Amino acid sequence: MDIMIDDLQGSGVIELLQAHLADMYATSPPESVHALDIEALKHPSITFWCAKQADIVLGCVAIKQLTPTHGEIKSMRTAATARNQGVASTLLLHILDVAKSRGYQRLSLETGSMDFFASARRLYERHQFDYCGPFSDYELDPNSLFMTRLIER
Template sequence: MSEREIEIRREDPRTPDVTKLIRDLDEMFHHLYPAESNHLVDIETLASPNIHFFVARRNGEALGCGALWHRDAAYGEIKRIYVRPEARGLKLSKLIMAKLEENAREHGLRAMKLETGTLQPEALGLFAKWGFTRCGPYADYPTDDPYSVFMEKPVA
């Protein structure tokens, strides 16, 4: 598979096959973390104009997704990075991250931030390789959630 076979574009998260991706991700989080540690945004919120939601497709099939929530003029928050298990190893998460960073740069954001969980070593590794470093809680996240890891990266 080449990167040319993969198309990543902004889409409506309410599309049925995309909704399935999001529900699969929700299910994974519900198995990993207690309810009070799941800081998920719902599908309707993901469809908001200030959230730019992207889908990775191969031959029309939705294989992964990710969003950049334009929180304010200073930063965007990465949400809902997910790749279907059978598509892992295709480097889709890196392609999605590149698209989100491109979007942040195009909109003049100075930084990207994210919250992820302590029980997701693959995600923590991806974000560290992408240049994210740990930071303190931001926005309306709880400051004492033992499962949360907060990270940020300047956008050059």
């Protein structure tokens, strides 16, 4: 599996992100959906990666820089055909390394509180993310859970 910075132009990545957004809107009220669309993911504060094998998109993840020492995980998604193959863990380990190399002290995320998001929460828990309160511009929302992890130097 190759993980590389992606320009959000390829059809495989676009289809994966469209499926991600569709699932978010199908499982959460619109005001509780914090997933970014393709144009928003092109913001200069965001770096977007794609995992591929033989030119097949397996997954994606992004980091949004909130401050020089705090990053946020965005758009973490594994393709349906690649689930339970370690793609999400590999992507998460990759961005933890990136966060460390950037000098981040903390990496945080927002995820849903519904059963649909249980496997994602278990993934983050396995990688030492702890539950926390809202960060950045987020507010308390019964449909959202917030997690964070200190980055070891």
